[in-house]
Amino acid sequence: MHRLSQKELDGLTENAAVLESDGLGAKVLKLNDGSFLKLFRKRSRWSSETLRPYARRFAENARDLQRLGFTSPEIIQVYALPGPINATAVHYWPLPGKTLRQALSQSSPEQRRALVERFGELLAKLHEAGVYFRSVHLGNVLVLPDGQFGLIDLADMRIGRFPLSLGKRQRNLKHMRRYAEDNRWLFEENRDALRAGYSRPAPRKAQQLFPG
Template structure:
């Protein structure tokens, strides 16, 4: 499976994300602790379950092909077809016209308000995990640590969900915190 693969992401434990020869993505997960809930409910399975749940909510996500356990390297993995498009971070770093940037910021705020209204709590929310598809819709990637509640998120969880982005200098100004925490799209209209 690894033959001809391109390594997309690596850390000090080894390869994390690979693009396989067939164009699919293989994301590897390691257990961080010996005693962990990941032993019973691996992150690869969480990723696959979250992908299915988000798709049911109408949110564009990668299409999961299979969930794997790879004992030889003590990893779990998920293989998926990537979500077409570019992350908002890629678009931002590539340079955006001011009008396009304003348009994407407003769309991002509406997207996050919609996620929160649907009970989606995503601790790893940042512009690198939000994809703008060729159709102009926003979707999510890398969501193994996401939780979906059966109720709309309250103000505390909405604010907590934004903390990671608020710590990222180049992404901080993409947050309309008052609109997101208050559950209002830009301009105050519902």
């Protein structure tokens, strides 16, 4: 992790566009060269982030996903930012495309079914590879220009050595049901397509997750 001085940070972010922000300030910046800088500010002095900063988790997860054959942002650098609260940032090249949520909203019923089926296959492959993407939803899965899927917003992810347990798979599905739009497309209108896609890499688990 490279520690930036205030002068280096100011130079890096000069004329940057703020893409996301919260009550603490900018969260995601688009820099002049088109790369992104995602900032993580600690809300308390002592937390799990002290030992493993979220910026580092994001970068490590992106690289591990690529090693496993999934598409994720290309990492440029991880920074420790100047200031008293030990904030960190990850600098990366963003993936092109639109979110799966956007793609579904712009698709016909037949196209939605095909996308949901392919998403079910992606989800099963992640689970079989030991990837527990705790905050997965249709807004952090991208449909790339070539039609393949990419993953973003990667800090809230654990990658283990073994396939996920049934309980963790169920929790992953339950999380997606919190979003009304996602729930309608995945579990109401296209549940059979989601099950069919999930069944290809994980037929036995699909029977338990999608009974009937």
